[in-house]
Amino acid sequence: MSNTLLTKNKAIFVFLVFALGYFISTLIRASTATLSPVFSQELGLKAADLGLLAGGYFLGFAAMQLPNGYFLDKYGPKKIILFFLIIAFLSTIAFSNSENFFSLLISRILIGVGVSVCLMAPLTGYRKWLPFDKQQRANAWMLMAGALGMLASTVPIQLLLPEIGWRNIFLLLSGLIFITIILIVLIIPSWDKTDTQIKDDGFSSYKVIWKHPYFLSLVPLGFFNYGGLQAIQTLWAGPWMTNVSGFTATQAALNLFWLNLSMLVTFFIWGFINPYFYKKGISTDKIIIYGVPFSFLALGFIIYSGENVSGFHFALFLISSVFVSLAQPAVGMIFSNTIAGKALSSYNLILFLGTFSVQWAIGIFIDLFKSFGYTTLIAYQLALSIFTICCILSYLYFFFHHKDHLQQKKN
Template sequence: MSGLGRQRAVLVFLAFAFAYFFSAVLRAITATLAPTLTSEFALSAQELGLLAGGFFFGFAATQLPLGQWLDRHGPRRVMLGFMGVAIAGCLAFAFAGGFTALLAARVLCGVGVSACLMAPLTGFRYWLSPPAQLRANSWMLMTGSLGMLASTVPVQWLLPLIGWRPVFWGLAAGIGLATAAIAWLLPGWGAAGDAEPAATDPDRSYARVWVHPYFRRMAPLGFVNYGGMIAIQSLWAGPWMVRLGGLDAIHAARGLFAINFAMLLTFWSWGWLNPWLARRGISVERMIAWGTPISLLVLAANVLAGPAAGAASWAAYCVSSTFLSLAQPAVGMAFPRVLAGRALSAFNLVVFAGVFSVQWGIGLIIDALLALGWTPLSAFRAALATFLVASVACYAVFLRAKG
């Protein structure tokens, strides 16, 4: 561990994790609210996919300037600015009166929390050793899984008591508390003994990131495979269980809770395993090469199973896809520290552009096939089978490329 003492590093991690918890709640809450919003606003599958994807559109749209700002100004200053936008997005969603207002608010929420993972990873690149970076990344994702857990059964329990709009008032208040923790606990840029990045790297472009062979090798997996897994976890697993499995909203929320709890345990385990694997020379690339085929086989089994693919089946798919999460810190470590913010944000742009594309794309395919007279079962299967074919193709690109 470098740059920060152990006690200060723990406090900084907790401050980041508190903010990322609310980012994950906002990311996944659409899956739980899908039946309520669909009923209240008469949303089609395409509109529901676009509404969920709007968050990721806003998220992705900020990544390129975000990376430059992180390298120049550091995590603390950037986080404080973005969190204010997140609070505004939550309040706008709470007062929305139609689909257009809902979509605009979701985009604003995505913009606001778009630094909640990139800022920590940029700081960790400066302040922590490589094995500690892998552990911190996994435990940040574990915190995200905890937030996604909170977006399922707890939110479903609150809906009949207070309604969905006050839930977003509460999220705005929670993000406000996280903002105060960031302001109090995070060091300023250069305060941990590192040179000011802007002073050592006058070139603030992304050219060195885009052309790097390691980035190009990981990008297709990040866009389709990893982004698609998040799209299913944060949206389409819920409608699959409702429309094909026949579950009501409460039981679907419990299924999503189970999926996210499985992800929480998995990322907690990765946090312990990653330093051990790194010390034994087992590379991230090797783990991705071994693990990705498992996720592809599970996805194929779920498509074939149809209505029989419930929460356990989708949890198995999401858990087996977590090998892909190792790519994110690995991309950051493949570049010099002065490029860390841009490299991480560029890869995050790839991932969340993939989430938006897959979430919306699945909805488009389902609506198109239903309009042609296909059954919901056939339409959902065809949409997920299309995603499976694209995932296999991207894995093949990864195996053939050299980074």
């Protein structure tokens, strides 16, 4: 493996290019939280419709995860991310020209397909290009780049909106995608032929992953806790502040800016802390077990605060959820390099199916409770309460089953 390690300077440039791609993908992902009032007014969308439109990105994203894992292991990050970013480039242009809900939804699904490897491609590459003790830091800082994209989706988008409109905003994003494609061609190294010739069992190797007890122990946590975190961050934090707390669109965008800034800073600090945990021998499982319950307290605080909820409340939830982000790289590290891409993509499938499902389900529950005669406040509180219960049950499943693979080895 040592002959594939990048020099420090080369690694920095590779990281920055990949970070730009992931920055753009999360900017597009989270833009619906800021643009939701515009889409609701222009298209007359209900909460469930808005949840479906926002979730379309995650549906397209999730649909490609298993094939992407196979392609990444076989052909390497460079070829695969170039192919899919071309799809993202064309789909973003199509989204900017859409005239109805159906065309917006199809375009957004295809955008999700196009950016579906913007995180998995670098994580797969880092397994072979970076020393083991630097991989967790690189992973955390990739998430920081993603948080920066979400940050850019708030106040900057809100300021551009009245000046150029949402359609031209997406045309600008397509331009950024094109620039990223050029940089990838010029800077990202090609996959070493010896890496792609390592024998594996193709798609059948997914059986090893999906039957692994440790992977299975993390599935509910990824679906509800991690997926729900993204569902709230990229959509429902915004509507809660506008529809329940009574914020204007500008006020909500400013609060979204601060909560995403808090997430960016958290991931930045997390990148420095992770190597310390590794050196001290503190396991990922232990960090998850002791850390994740803080997110339940934050969710309870949001539900209790009701009409007084602001970006501060959601920021507490995002910060306290940082522990669950360790689950993703933990999955990649428990499997060999030959199937690392498949393992990461398999877990990513869980995350984004969870995000799509939770994002849409929260909207459905809000509309359902409102149809029963409940106020908007109560409808939002009940919907988030159901989500919280699912998160607690998922955590308990991991708590009791995360050591099953160790018991299996003993037997």
